[in-house]
Amino acid sequence: MRSLPLALAGALALLSVSTSLAGQKPAAPIDQRSLQLLAEGRAARAAGNLDGATDALESAVAVDPRNRAAYIQLAQIAEGRALPGKAIRMYREALQLEPNDLVALAGQGEALVSRGAVTQARANLTRLRTLCKQGCPEATALAAAIVKGPPPVAAAQTVVPPAPARE
Template identity: 45%
Template structure:
């Protein structure tokens, strides 16, 4: 009986500190962080396959760290694999439904595939979540305004400009 007030006070302290520590932004495993930095450097130098390898290794080390999917998606986009990038963005959105970078990135990849209506839905969602002045909204607005990229298709030796 004499320990009940002390136990109640200790449990209250534990609950408070546990909720405060879990509310902070998650940091990756240090080994994963090193691999992510290597991947970002490779991506900056145009080595998309090296970046993808580093990001996938980081994911193997720390599969719970959601921002790895954003890095994988960016590398896939730079490698011309918009479908794969969209899959990575959607995985990030399953884990964090209101991740502005994932919503914007998916929208940009959709524009690159020619799916302007779907990209417009992402823009509307971003505008409702963070407004028209947030960087992710502005980036997606600019990408939609620019439209899908023109691609050169070689057909029987002739070059044609094709838009998706």
């Protein structure tokens, strides 16, 4: 008699947990139109049409913002155009969708190095090394970029006006 309330509480807890798990929706697949635009963007990039690739990839992201591969492609195009700030932002979007994406972590780290944020790039490298314990090409490439360091900043040439003549 004393164990009946305990048994009922346990059964109720089990029932509530199992119904909540059964009620969750599985992750919906990425929209097919977005995947088609991603394929078009990759083809345009391979053909050297970076403007067309960017347009298609941005459309892919607009159709389905969960298209992580489109964000990565956009980031890689931005890096190719020497726009590391935009590349960092696109990689961040991809990492918000999948925090353990090796390509996005390495790419963001390299873009951070090119902006001079070596400390943040080292944090990405540490995370990469914990994710791939046996070593992976992404971690190796990021480590090499960190060792190389940020690109030298072109010193602005200042024109010094001649001193006024004294009388």
